[in-house]
Amino acid sequence: MNGAESLVKTMLDNGVDTCFANPGTSEMHFVAALDGHPEMRCILCLFEGGTSGAADGYARMSGNVAATLLHLAPGFGNAFSNLHNARKAGSGIMNIVGDHASYHLKYESPLKGDVEGVSSAVSHWTRTCDSARSVARDGAAAIAAARARGGQIATLILPANTAWDAGESAAIHPSLPALHRPSEAQIAAAADVLHQPGACLMIARDALYGPLFQLAGQIAHKTGCRLLADTAAARIERGGGAVQIEQLVYHIDGKLGQLSDARHLVLCGQHRPVAFFAYPGKPSLPEPAQCQVHPLCDPDMDIDWTLRALAKALGVAADEPIHKITLDLPDMPDGAVTLEKAGAAIAALMPENSIIVNESVTAGFALLSATRTARPHDLLITTGGAIGQCLPCATGAAVACPDRKVIALTGDGSAMYTLQSLWTMARERLDVVIVVIANCGYQILHGELLAVGVDSVGHNARRMFDLVDPMLDWVALAKGHGVPGARAASMEEFDSALSTGFETPGPYLIELVIPQE
Numbered sequence: 001m002n003g004a005e006s007l008v009k010t011m012l013d014n015g016v017d018t019c020f021a022n023p024g025t026s027e028m029h030f031v032a033a034l035d036g037h038p039e040m041r042c043i044l045c046l047f048e049g050g051t052s053g054a055a056d057g058y059a060r061m062s063g064n065v066a067a068t069l070l071h072l073a074p075g076f077g078n079a080f081s082n083l084h085n086a087r088k089a090g091s092g093i094m095n096i097v098g099d100h101a102s103y104h105l106k107y108e109s110p111l112k113g114d115v116e117g118v119s120s121a122v123s124h125w126t127r128t129c130d131s132a133r134s135v136a137r138d139g140a141a142a143i144a145a146a147r148a149r150g151g152q153i154a155t156l157i158l159p160a161n162t163a164w165d166a167g168e169s170a171a172i173h174p175s176l177p178a179l180h181r182p183s184e185a186q187i188a189a190a191a192d193v194l195h196q197p198g199a200c201l202m203i204a205r206d207a208l209y210g211p212l213f214q215l216a217g218q219i220a221h222k223t224g225c226r227l228l229a230d231t232a233a234a235r236i237e238r239g240g241g242a243v244q245i246e247q248l249v250y251h252i253d254g255k256l257g258q259l260s261d262a263r264h265l266v267l268c269g270q271h272r273p274v275a276f277f278a279y280p281g282k283p284s285l286p287e288p289a290q291c292q293v294h295p296l297c298d299p300d301m302d303i304d305w306t307l308r309a310l311a312k313a314l315g316v317a318a319d320e321p322i323h324k325i326t327l328d329l330p331d332m333p334d335g336a337v338t339l340e341k342a343g344a345a346i347a348a349l350m351p352e353n354s355i356i357v358n359e360s361v362t363a364g365f366a367l368l369s370a371t372r373t374a375r376p377h378d379l380l381i382t383t384g385g386a387i388g389q390c391l392p393c394a395t396g397a398a399v400a401c402p403d404r405k406v407i408a409l410t411g412d413g414s415a416m417y418t419l420q421s422l423w424t425m426a427r428e429r430l431d432v433v434i435v436v437i438a439n440c441g442y443q444i445l446h447g448e449l450l451a452v453g454v455d456s457v458g459h460n461a462r463r464m465f466d467l468v469d470p471m472l473d474w475v476a477l478a479k480g481h482g483v484p485g486a487r488a489a490s491m492e493e494f495d496s497a498l499s500t501g502f503e504t505p506g507p508y509l510i511e512l513v514i515p516q517e
């Protein structure tokens with residue numbers, strides 16, 4: 001068994017069986033080893049931003065570690081942006097990055113680069129294998145690192161000779177270090193403030209779906225506190241029957257308004273909330289000065305234990321009720337396209353148990369408000385503010401959940417970053433309905449220019465914000481990637497395209513034409 005084979009066996013023995021890949025020459029022995037194991041699902045992504053974003057979506061929806069295969073420093077660099085988003089989401093990802101054979105690195109070959117340097121900037125854990133005999137153990141350590149602290153980015157750099165030289169047998173990963181927990185005194189203090197006026201419990205990560213979300217809902221009901229989630233949450237359960245929660249909006253002014261009555265902010269699985277950006281004359285922090293922030297449990301701590309301890313301290317009974325969202329399906333809209341009507345159409349038609357992946361930027365507020373009371377679903381959001389995440393993330397979510405419909409809501413600007421994901425969706429026959437909000441530009445940046453205090457948009461700014469001349473033809477772009485689609489310029493066309501998308505297996509793209517003023 002060579003080093004590469006020992007790594008593939010180690011991955012499979014440790015439950016890592018899905019690899020989003022974009023290989024090159026330095027990974028050929030690893031590719032050959034993957035070839036020997038059809039039980040490993042290898043998914044080709046035609047750009048590394050697609051591999052990392054898909055790994056993120058897969059990890060968020062499966063709860064399991066996703067593997068990526070990347071080609072030296074340039075390949076890793078291409079993956080960087082969506083690894084940044086994955087890091088913020090707490091997704092467990094194991095990157096395997098090929099490098100030149102160690103003896104080749106003393107020469108200045110074309111692909112030589114600082115793999116450790118580029119990896120360390122975004123990975124929690126980086127290791128270069130120094131011998132084929134340690135590859136299995138290093139691989140097991142990488143998987144353990146990816147599973148540690150609620151999910152981390154772990155990068156294993158595999159010089160080509162450590163892949164082809166003789167390795168050792170597969171290794172089982174070491175036990176994970178125990179997660180840090182708040183003290184009993186902190187739990188008691190948090191339980192105490194949650195009863196007080198203006199108390200908010202802000203939750204994230206695993207607390208936003210499944211049994212922990214229910215428990216958080218019971219805590220809110222018992223204490224009367226507000227239940228909050230941040231703007232860029234990794235995964236939230238929503239729709240009829242889901243726990244009622246209020247999400248902070250993007251704009252700082254909106255955030256300030258939402259938190260103006262807050263007096264205690266208890267954070268569980270969550271860092272202190274902060275404005276997306278600094279703006280001249282505006283605060284960085286959204287809560288008022290008289291609000292006390294209680295950092296109970298950081299994202300990498302034991303969220304499960306913390307919520308259970310909090311519930312116990314509060315005497316929350318097993319049958320404590322929960323404020324739930326009432327299912328409310330809108331009528332099918334008709335006439336001219338508006339974002340509100342588009343949201344209503346999606347809400348009316350989306351099947352139960354769908355997964356919405358949202359990167360519709362300025363359209364997000366209208367689309368997500370409308371779908372809040374739709375049939376039960378999960379919502380995934382771009383966690384790190386780095387756009388180009390939607391299509392890859394939808395790809396990975398669809399791989400993780402083959403029985404669920406994925407709905408990718410993307411801005412036209414955002415979709416262009418990682419468009420190649422459409423091809424992967426077509427090749428893997430993934431059930432994704434893609435709605436491209438074709439407003440012909442980086443609409444948000446018009447508003448951001450005003451928000452930072454610049455009051456005129458001139459020739460150069462317009463040239464940097466507007467995607468016109470030439471116009472993007474989304475149906476043609478989809479077709480070129482093997483994805484069928486339709487253009488919708490009225491609500492009737494949108495309703496019918498959505499129905500087609502939801503009824504047809506495999507990917508389907510809808511270009512929603514937004515009327516220009």
Ligand SMILES: Cc1ncc(C[n+]2csc(CCOP(=O)(O)OP(=O)(O)O)c2C)c(N)n1
Pocket residue numbers: 081359360361362363385386387388410411412413414415439441442443444445
């Ligand atoms: C990696 C990365 N590059 C650039 C940006 C800056 N940026 C934020 S939103 C945006 C444009 C979004 O355009 P689109 O997806 O069409 O949404 P719209 O604003 O039109 O609603 C840009 C370029 C970013 N957030 N991330």
Ligand SMILES: [Mg+2]
Pocket residue numbers: 411412413414437438439440441442443
């Ligand atoms: Mg746009």
